[in-house]
Amino acid sequence: MTEESKDTRPLLEMRGISKTFGGTRALNNVSLALFAGETHALMGENGAGKSTLMKILSGAYSPDAGGEILLAGKPMAMGDPIASRSTGIAVIYQELSLAPNLTVAQNIFLGMEPRRFGMTDRQAILERAKPILQQLGAAFAPTDQVSSLSLGERQMVEIARALAVDARIIVMDEPTTSLTSRETDRLFDVIGALKQQGIAVIYISHRMEEIYRLADRVSVLRDGNFVGTLTRSALSADSLISMMVGRDLASFYKKAHGGSRRGDMLMSVRNMGDGVKVHDCSFDVFAGEVLGVAGLVGSGRTELARMIYGAEAKVSGVVEIDGATVSIKSPREALNAGIAYLTEDRKGLGLFLDMTIEQNINIAVVAQDAFRGGVLNFAGSKKRADDAVGQLSIRTKSISANVGSLSGGNQQKALIARILAGKPRLVILDEPTRGVDVGAKSEIYRIIDELAASGIAVIVISSDLPEIIGISDRVLVMREGRIAGEAGSGAAGEISQENIMAISTGTTKAA
Template sequence: MSLDPLLEMQGISKTFNGLRVLKNVGLKVYPGEIHALMGENGAGKSTLMKILSGAYQADPGGEIRISGEPVATFDPATAKALGIAVIYQELSLCPNLSVAENIYLGRELRRGWTIDRKGMQAGCIEVLQRLGAEFTPATQVSSLSIAERQLVEIARALHGHARILVMDEPTTPLSSRETDRLFALIKQLRSQGLAIIYISHRMAEIYELSDRVSVLRDGQYIGELTREGLSADVLVKMMVGRDLSGFYKKEHAAYNPGNVVMRVRDMADGKRVRPCSFDLHAGEVLGIAGLVGAGRTELARLIFAADPRTSGTLEVVGKAVTSLRTPADAIHAGVVYLTEDRKAQGLFLDMSVADNINVCACVPDAHAGGVLDRKHAAQRSNDAIKSLSIRVASGKVSAGSLSGGNQQKVLLARLLEVKPHVLILDEPTRGVDIGSKSEIYRIINQLALAGVGVVVISSELPEIIGTCDRVLIMREGQLMAEVGGASGHAISQERIIDLATGGDQVAANG
C-alpha cells in the first residue's frame, strides 16, 4: 500500500434545508487498499459518497484532494475525469442496450453521424476478459443475471480508467457463490492498485475484505480501525454509540410443543417446492434455513397464497382455511407475510408513511358508505411510529425517503395492524443497519411474548441462531431436517450448513 493517500477529504460538511447531515468529516484512502466505510443508515455514508461522485456539492470550507492536489470544483464530469466511479446498490445500466453500449454510455464511438457499435464491441473485449466475464460485448444487458450486470458496472468503471472505486452494498442481491466470485475480483483489483471504498452492513464481509475501516455516526467521523485491530464489539459500539451485548433478543418462553397456531400440510407448487409440512406454535420463532434457491421464499409465498399451489392445506388456530386463493384470504385467516423485496413488492414508495401503515386496516374501520376514518388512521399510524421507533419527522413523509431499516419497520407496522396470528418474515434485516437490526429483533421477541407465531427466513445464520427456537432446513424444495426444539440437535451453524448442503447424506453414504 502506498505511503501517500490517493484520496483525502477534509472538513466535509453538508446541510439540507437547515439540517446539517455531515459535520467536518474527513477520510483518507490509499492506492491498493480496500477501505470499508461503516455506519448505521442515516449516518452520512451515502451523502459523503455523493459528494465524492459530484452528485452533491459540499458546504463551503471543506477540501477534496486527489493524489495530493486540491480539486476546486467537484461535479460528476470532474469526478469521472479524476478516475472516481461509484457502483450503487441499485445498478444504473440500460437493460435494452448491449454490454458494449452500456460500457461506452455517454462517450460513444462514432463513424460520421452513426454510432460505431463494432468499434465499441472491440474496444471493451480486453476489460471483459480481464474480469473473467463469460458474456460477450454484444450481449443485451436484459439477458444477464444480477451478478453479471454488476460485472458490467465494474467493467464500465475500469474502462473509464477508474482509480477510486466505490461499492455500495454490492452483495445484497447475490448468492453465496456469486459473492465469493465478487470477493476474488475485488481482491484482484486491489492487487492492481485500485483504491476501493466498500460499504456494507455485513460484518463477515468487512472482516474478509477490509484493510481499514472508517466509521461515521450521526454525520460525524468517529474513528478508524485497522485490520489487525478489528473487533466486532468495538466496531458496533463505534457505529451505534452503545454496547449491543443483548443484540439478539430471545426473552420469550422456550419452545413449547403445544398450542399449534398454524399447520401446513403438503404445500407444493409442482415446480420448485415439493410437498412440505410443518407446525408452528403460538409464541414460537421458527427459522427456515437453506441455500439460495432451496425454495424458502417460494414456500412462504405458497402459504400466503401469493403464488398458485398444486397441493397443500392450511389450518390457523385450529380452523381449516377453506379458501386460500389470494393474499387477502391468508390475511383474513390471520397470516401475514413480509416480502424480501420491500421496495418492489412491499412499500408504496411515493405514498406517505401513514398511508403505507394504514393500507390493510383502513377498510374495516371506514365509516358507513366507505368513507375513510382519517382521524382514526392518523392515530393508528402515530401509535405505530412510536411503538416501533420509526425515525421520521411525521407520518406525512414519503416512505421512499426513509432509510432501509425504517422502511422495514413501516412494513412491519402495516402487517401488525391486522393483528395476525402468524407473521412470516422473509429476510427481515436485508440491507438494514446494525441499530435497526437490533430493534427488529426486539419486535420479533415482543410478538412471540404476545403469543404470535413467527417464521423467520434468513440467509444470515447468526440471525437464525440468535432469534429462533427451532430451525427447519430446506434443500432442493423440501424440508429435510429440524434442529432445536424436540429434535435432540442443538442449533449450530455447522449443523445447519451440513444439512443444507447435503453433507449429512454424503457422510451417511460414505
C-alpha cells in the first residue's frame, strides 16, 4: 500500500470499540482502519489494549454495546470466532497453536478436512497443501511432521493455515520473538508476498527496527485509548515513544549518575577464555559505573559473562575483586563474591513461572533470614517481596500471584528483584530489556541508573545499540570472541553507533 491509496475505502473499519472487564475499562472508544495490501503495525505498552482489540476482531471477545466492525463496508458479526474466521480474518498468536504430532498438511486443514465417503480424504489434504506451501516458498514438505520443524517453519505453517481459508486479514502477534535472524528475514519476505496478493497484515511488535522495515502505517494505543496513526514517512523513534508512553525520547534513557561518580576498581578480569568461543579477554569494572558490552550475535558476549559467573567452564582466566583473586567455579561462588547475573532467557533459565512473585524473589536467599533450626522467616520474605514490588514498580495486585501471570516487563523486574535480594556489589545484566515494552524499558533503565548511583558496578550486555549508547559510561566491543575495542573513555572514541559498529565489524583498529 502507498500513502496515495489512503483515500480508497478501507478493507476493515473498527469503529467506537470499547471493552469493560468488571470495573476495568480495557478499551475506550477505539477506532482502527485497515487497507487491503498494507502492513499496519499496532503498538503500545503491555496493557495498552492491543490484544483485547485483536480478540474482539477475531470474535474471541464481544465488545461493549455501541461499537461496530465493517469488513469491505459491510457490518460484521461480533463475538463469534467461527463467523470471524469465515469472513477471512486469521490471528497468529505468539504461542503457536499447532499439533506437533500431526503432519504439516494435517495442521493446515485441522478442523476443516476434506472428506470422501464420510472419511478424511488424506490425499486431498496433501494435494491442497502443496500449492499453498509453494506460494509461501516453504522448504519443507506437507508430509513432514510439525515436531521436526524449526520455530520459523512452524510459523509458516500457521500462515499456510490462514491462506487455506482465504484469509483477507492476518494478525501477527510478536511473531519474531523466538526466531533467528534468518527466519525473521524469511518471515518478512513472506509478509511482502502477502501484501502483493492484497492481503492486509496487522503486525504487533515492540521492536522498532521491525516497524521501520515493515510498516506502511502505525497505530498506537495507550491505556486503552487510541492515540493516533502515523504514516511511514512520519515514523520516528521520538514520535512513537512519545505516543506510547506520553513523554519524549529525551527522558527515555536514564543516566543521572554520570561517569564522574565512578569509584575504585571493583573487578578485574584477566585472560578469560574457553578456547572455543572466547579468547584472552581482559577488562576492569569500577564501582558506580555502567559498563556496556556490545558486539554482533555470536561474538562471545554471553559466554564471557557466564564464565565470569561460574555458569560455564573456562580454560584460562583470573577474576580479582578489590585486588584479590577469587575462585569462581559455580554461580554460588560468584554470589558469595558479590556478583549477580541476570540471564537473557528469563522464562527458560530465570523464573519459575508456576511459583508466586514472593517465592521467585526470595528463592535464592530464603536460608539467609531463616530462624535458628532452619525455620523459615515468612514475615521477612514477605517484607522483602513487598519492598521490591514498590521499589521496582512491579505491577501486580498481590505478591501471591504467579509470576507467570505478569507482563514481560514485570517478569523481568521480578527477576531483577531476585538478583538484588542477595545485595550484590556487581550485577551482570544480559539483554535486560529483551521482549519488554517501551514503558518497562524506561523503568529498567531507571533501576540500572539507581544501582550505579548507589555504588554498584553494572555490566549490561545488549544487542540494542541505542540502549547501550543511552545508558553506558563505557562500552566494550567484542568481535569473534575477543574484546576488539572500547568506546567512551580515555583515548577511545566516543560512544556512538558508528564507532561501535566499526569496531564490531573490524573496519577500524581497536582503541
